[in-house]
Amino acid sequence: MKMPMTRAADRAYDEIRSLILSGDAPPGSQLTEEHLAEICGVSRTPVRDALRRLEAELYVVRSDSQRVFVADWSLEEVEEIFALRGMLEAHAAGRAARRLTSAQIESLRGFNADLRDAVMRPAPDVAAFLEANRAFHNLIIDAAQSPRLAANLATLVEQPIVRRTARQYGRDQLERSMREHDELIQAFASRDNGWAGAVMTAHIRRAYHAFSEAAPRLKAAE
Amino acid sequence: MKMPMTRAADRAYDEIRSLILSGDAPPGSQLTEEHLAEICGVSRTPVRDALRRLEAELYVVRSDSQRVFVADWSLEEVEEIFALRGMLEAHAAGRAARRLTSAQIESLRGFNADLRDAVMRPAPDVAAFLEANRAFHNLIIDAAQSPRLAANLATLVEQPIVRRTARQYGRDQLERSMREHDELIQAFASRDNGWAGAVMTAHIRRAYHAFSEAAPRLKAAE
DNA sequence: TGTGACGCTATTGTGTACAAACCTGCCTCG
DNA sequence: CGAGGCAGGTTTGTACACAATAGCGTCACA
Incomplete structure (x- = not known):
């Protein structure tokens, strides 16, 4: 070996x-x-x-x-990153809705169960949440079967500042993410690419607003 | 010096x-x-x-x-590239509509004049057309003032296969491109980002269809 | 005291040598 | 006759030495 x-x-x-x-x-x-x-x-x-x-x-x-x-990103740049992510990941979700195997959909359910575990404990485990979230989104991007789309998204998904900000999120934000993932899974299961894309757009956009509320608190804490 | x-x-x-x-x-x-x-x-x-x-x-x-x-791209990949370009460049056009200086809009008019010259001669000069087209689109991307958007588009704009296929385009296709650029300039001049984005979406999508009609002829000629 | 030139230092750019990995074709052995 | 493995050549990976350049501090001079 x-x-x-x-x-x-x-x-x-x-x-x-x-x-x-x-x-x-x-x-x-x-x-x-x-x-x-x-x-x-x-x-x-x-x-x-x-x-x-x-x-x-x-x-x-x-x-x-x-x-x-x-790299040192301004809040304006982060906004732009979320806008790009929203477009591209909604596109990925639409493609994925037509291509996900039922085994993959099962995996998504598994990741979301991990996410629930991370959120539901007395003190939410943000690191575990981020990891399950990452796995969930990456599987969708992978299922879209577009290397070019994947390459473009790779430069957008891991943002240090967003990662740090996530530690500020309240349980309500984390629970909303979880529910939105559930709805995405429903859209995938019914093979409705329009629905999947729309839910993903809303999901990313909501994540942006969660970020932009938490970011000033982070700044203040420094 | x-x-x-x-x-x-x-x-x-x-x-x-x-x-x-x-x-x-x-x-x-x-x-x-x-x-x-x-x-x-x-x-x-x-x-x-x-x-x-x-x-x-x-x-x-x-x-x-x-x-x-x-790299050897399949026609499916080219379709995907056009889809991504459509989204990102429409976004760029929307941002550009809010940011272009009047001097830049004047430059766009100049590029489109070059484009007209290339098209209107007895035998259209495709190389000159592509060059003026490139300058036109790059100025818009530049004016969008988003390094990240620019980086993502850089991987999408110059496609060898599309470049080769363009030599097959008829004068009608080239003229349509020119007219669409004119409409973009109008949208920019009136600072209407929704209009600019929509025209750009249509422009790229039409370009895709021009490509997908010409590509089989190119293949056959080989 | 301000400013410009100079030289020092930190850092990156390039060439080259050698090591590791890989592919290929051939040869042996079952 | 086929499968496996073993050279040999090809190609990439890594280290290192030296060259070139940019930034910075200092010092002289106006």
């Missing part, structure tokens, strides 16, 4: 990405190839590779001349 | 990209780093860089293990 032996470039990608998502590398901070190479225990070459990918996904930006910084 | 001195990686990117767009590197053919390095007159390092970018934009795909091939 041999370990899958990931490439150094992939390990560097995962490592740097989680530095950004966790907030250890705060927005606006500079990332130098050498420093990252040291952290990841590899040479600069695979780090360069990883940074190119992270740049394409807009996790990092390059200054006018080639220095790399962690 | 010193030349801007582009980086080798950028030159390699442009070179490889035009190999793909021109058809010199046909869909499905393998691209090896060493061969490309030779063609571009640089070492493998900047070629790797360029290939990463082209991969992110889906001009090339990587096989299960890391060999690079020119």
Whole structure:
């Protein structure tokens, strides 16, 4: 039995990405190839590779001349991201409604059960909620069977600031997400692509408003 | 006066990209780093860089293990690309309607004049048409002032197969494009973002149908 | 004291060497 | 005659050395 032996470039990608998502590398901070190479225990070459990918996904930006910084998104940009996500993910939901197998729909039910577990405990487990939510949305994107759509959405789904903000959500918001997922599953089960798309549009839009209410509280807490 | 001195990686990117767009590197053919390095007159390092970018934009795909091939798109994928472009570019047009300066609207008129020149000559100049069309659409995307939207559209706008198919278009199709651009300009001038978005949706959708009629003729000609 | 030039340092860009992985064709053995 | 495996060549992955460039502080001079 041999370990899958990931490439150094992939390990560097995962490592740097989680530095950004966790907030250890705060927005606006500079990332130098050498420093990252040291952290990841590899040479600069695979780090360069990883940074190119992270740049394409807009996790990092390059200054006018080639220095790399962690992306720092304004609230306006987050609004735009939600608008794009709404369009693309509604499209994905419509396609998925025509393509999901019944086994996949069963999986969606499973993810939503996990989500319920995370929400219903005395103190909601936000990390578990986010994980189940991620699995739910990714399965839909996958079922849409459009590599290009998936590539575009990949740059939109994981937003550090939204992730951090989610810890501020009240139980009511989390429960609403859960109910909206239930309705999506109904739309999928009846193969109604128009319904699925509309519910997804509303779901993302509502998520945006939850975010924009919570974000100022987060700012204030800093 | 010193030349801007582009980086080798950028030159390699442009070179490889035009190999793909021109058809010199046909869909499905393998691209090896060493061969490309030779063609571009640089070492493998900047070629790797360029290939990463082209991969992110889906001009090339990587096989299960890391060999690079020119992407070969099915007609279904092209349909999906037009669907995504329609959504995103309509969104861009809506944003642009609220942001275009009058100088920019004047530029759009200029591009459409170029387009008219290209169409109205005895034998329509398709290359000039495509160039003016590209400039027109890019200005709108730029005016939308959304880097993320621009990044997503960048992977959708230049499609080798569509480019080749355009040579099959009749004068009527080219004239319709021109008239639709005129209507877009009207919508922009009146700052009506709903109108602009709707016209753009129709424009892209009509372009898809022009493509899907011409594509079989292209296939037959091979 | 303000400003511009200079040089130092930090950082990225490129070339090259070598290692690892992979594909291919052939050869052996059942 | 087919399957498996074992070279050998091809291609990509990684490290490292050195070159080029941008940012920054300092110092001289007006």
